[in-house]
Each structure stands twice: as structure tokens, then as C-alpha cells.
Amino acid sequence: MELTKGKPNLLENTFAETLYIYLRIATASIKSRMEYRASFVIFLFTLLTFYAAQISTIGIVITRFKTIGGWSMGEMAFLYSLLILSQGIVTFIFSGILDFSTYVRDGTFDRFLVRPLSPLSQVIMGGFEITGFAHIILGFLTFVMANSLIEVHWNFINGVVFLAVVVGGALILGSIRIIIAAIAFYAVNTNSLVHLFVFSSREFLLYPLNIYSGGLKFLLTFIVPLAFINFYPAHYFLNKSGENLFHPMFVFGTLPIGIVMMLFALWFWKKGQNAYESAGG
């Protein structure tokens, strides 16, 4: 597709052309990442080592104690696979936004504002991260492992629900990233917030929610609804009793909550962007 021929103004681009531009930005981002091939391979290897270490720690606990909060090894693997699959999509799409506070701090964000494209989409597509594949492969492997250890009834409807859960989980995780990034419009340096809300908070999801105290359960359900990424939907697939749930319908809550959170995140971003004053003065 020729982008400029016969188009005097980029503002007149059709949807397809705009999409094409975003794809070009994402491709450029992947190409620049792949330019340092050795670094990329080392990164991929270390990333997999990190996840292997994480899985091993859970494996050691579960091998010794047989269950954690009534969840067996297969069920824990299922819980983990839901998290990692959603994480994979988020890593693919929302990695660029993690460094957003740097753009605000050094004034680079101004560059995105003068282009006839959505600034948020530019930030996102400019940081497209190919290593999301590693997460998806890992998520798939743990999913296969879970299915070999426990019996999960699969049919077309459950397959569709599963996909909806993974997408919903990705929307929840992605919206948290956008909200934290938008805080940079007010707080400038959000690195520690990124660390806390994006990386550390995920650690809660490595274990079933029912092991935590009432306050934490409330927090992870109603304030930062991370429990909808894996704990609640896992009840549906694993046919587990709903005594740990605030409400039995919560097992279907992942996608609706993901959509609501994403809408809120986009509104919050817009609000922050309107309040933005360039660091350049």
C-alpha cells in the first residue's frame, strides 16, 4: 500500500491506512529489537530461565505439601497458564508503555503529539515486544501440563470462554499498565509504581486467592481486580466449589471487567494527556 501518493494530508487517512502505519511502526520496533541479535537471544534465554525458576519454586512447594489452599499441582499449573497466556499478549502489545515516564521526563512525548496519530497508540506500537511469544509458548506448555495432570472438560463453548478469559486477563493487565503510565503526566517518575503494580503485584496470582486474608481478597477483587485474570475463571474450568468466591457469577467476570478497566484506563490517559505540560517549558 502506498501511503503518501495522492494523499496530501495524513489526517485524511482511511482506517486501513492508519492501521497500516501502526503496523509499520510495530514492524520497525521489532526490527530494531532484532538488530542486536545476540542480545535478543540472551534476553530470551534469561527470560525463560526466570520463568523456569518461578515455576520450580512453586513446584518445590507443591511437591512437598501436595496442595496449596486446596489446589493441587495440576490446578496450580492451570492457574499459572492462564496468567502467563494473558501476560504474553500484554508483553506483545503493552511493553512500550512501561518506559512512558521517560518520554514525559525528557520531553520526547511532544514528538508524539504533533503527529496526526493517537499518541497512546504510537507509544504502544513503538514498543511492540516480540518476546511475548516466549510467554505464550510457556503458557501453552503449562496449559498442556495442567491438562495432563487434571481432567478439564473441553468443548467448543469452553474453548470460546477460555479465549475470552485470556483476552479479558490481557485487558486487565494492559489497562493497569496504561493507568500507571498516565500517572506520569502528574508524577513524572513512575518507575517504582511500574515495579509495584505491574511486576510485583503479579506475584499474588502465582497462588490461589483463597490463601490470602479477607482484606487482600477484597483488594484483589474490587480495587485492583487481578484475581479475575486466573483465580475466578479457573473455578469455572476446574469445576471447583464456589465457597471462596464473593459471588458465583464472578467466574464469568474476566472479560467484562477487562473491558470496563480498559475504558477507564483510556479515559484516565485522555485526562492526563489534556493536563500534560511539556517538560521543555
Place this chain on the structure above:
Amino acid sequence: MTYLKFISKAFQRSIAYKLEYYTGLMNAFLYIFIFTSVWQTVAKESPGALGTWSGETLVSYAILSTLIKVSFGRNESLLTNKIKTGDIVYDILKPYNFVMMYFADSFGVSLFQLFARAIPLLIFSLLFFGVIPSVTTISLLQFIPVYIMSFLLFIMFGFMISSLAFFFTEVFSFMILYSALVTLMSGSVIPLNLFPDYLVKIIAWSPFPYLYYYPTTVLIGTPIQMEYSELILRYFLELLIVGTITFTIYFSGKRKLEFAGG
């Protein structure tokens, strides 16, 4: 005197970042909540699988190992940024020892972490969890040298990874690798005595359990499967090995830099 100034500067720098301070505290709370919840749950579900430890010992371990981890601090980008930007050249020319400066800076950051993070967290944990770790005067006295040596190991690991920036464009991958090894083998997540015996024997020869597992077990007075004097000797050995690797990387990197500078 110069290095005392570096310590003080690092301490003051840490105070300046208030948001970072509070989120750091919350981060530590988060890990304490996760680990204590896990250990309380499994101790209740399968008390027979705990071995020689009780549920309370496990909870105390989770709190204290997290606090020890929180009390260690270093400026991860101090050396890497200087290498990337080339500013390291100016630092080497300055009338102080750069390695000593790095260590002094890490010491300043850690002092801040100890007093502003670890101690308030300890008070909170004692009140919130109601678990009083079985720390005695003897275990506390035995803990101090072990803690100092673990801290030295911690700084040397940081300096080793940062020094790799002389050879690689990006050292982030090495940080992840280090983080993976620490997660699995340092005892920061699972105490080593819950591992299968054959794994414990292997891991005990790596430097990682000397970061958090041994300091915590010495502090709470649980058996360490060896004499205290042997543990100290092993610490010296680990410091020697890690130190040799660290300084070999740093000095060969520095030589490479001088060569490139012409």
C-alpha cells in the same frame, strides 16, 4: 573521609525519592503478605510435611528473609550508565578509587534501606502477624558477621553484573538471570530445608544461599547443617570466588576501555 561523603550522599539521595520510598515499602509488604499467607496455609494443611520446622518458624523466616533482602540496596545503574555514556573515563581519572566509591555508595543506600525500610517493616510485622521470631542474644551476635558478609556478596554480584557492561551493550538480561538464580536458590522465596536433600547439597556450594538463607536461619537460631565456624569459612570461600570473578571482569573491562581510548 572521601568515602564517608559518598556514603552520606547516597543516603541523602535515597531520602529524596519519596514516591520510591513508599512504593518500596508497599512492595516489601506485598512479599511479606504473599509468603506468610503461603506458609500459614501449607502449615495448616500439611503439618507433617514441615519437617523439623514449625509453621511459626516458617512465618518468622518469611518475614526476616524479606527484611534482610529489603535492607540490602545498591544503585544498579551507577556503573552501567557511566560505561554506556563513557563518563567512566572521568571517574577513573578522579583522585579516588572507583571500586571503593561504588561500595561506599551501596553502603549508603543500604543504611537508608535498613533504617527507613527494614526496621519499620519489622515493627509492623511484629504487630500485624503477632509472630515473635526466636532471636536470642547469641543468634544475634552470630548473625552480625554473617549479615555483613552476605551484604558484601550482594554488592559484589551487583558490581559483577554492572562490569559486564564493558563487554555487552545491555546487561539487563544478566540482571534477569541473577534474579532467577536468587529466586530459586537464595532462600528468599523458599527456605532451603524444604528442597529435596540432593538439591540442597548442590545449592549449598553455590554463593546464592549465602545471600539470604544462611543469615536468616542463623538469626532465628534454626540448625544450619554445619558448625558455625564452617559457615564462616564457607563465606570467606564464596567471597573469594565471587570477588575474583568480579574483579577479573571489572579490570579486564577497564583495560579494554583504556585500549579503546588509545
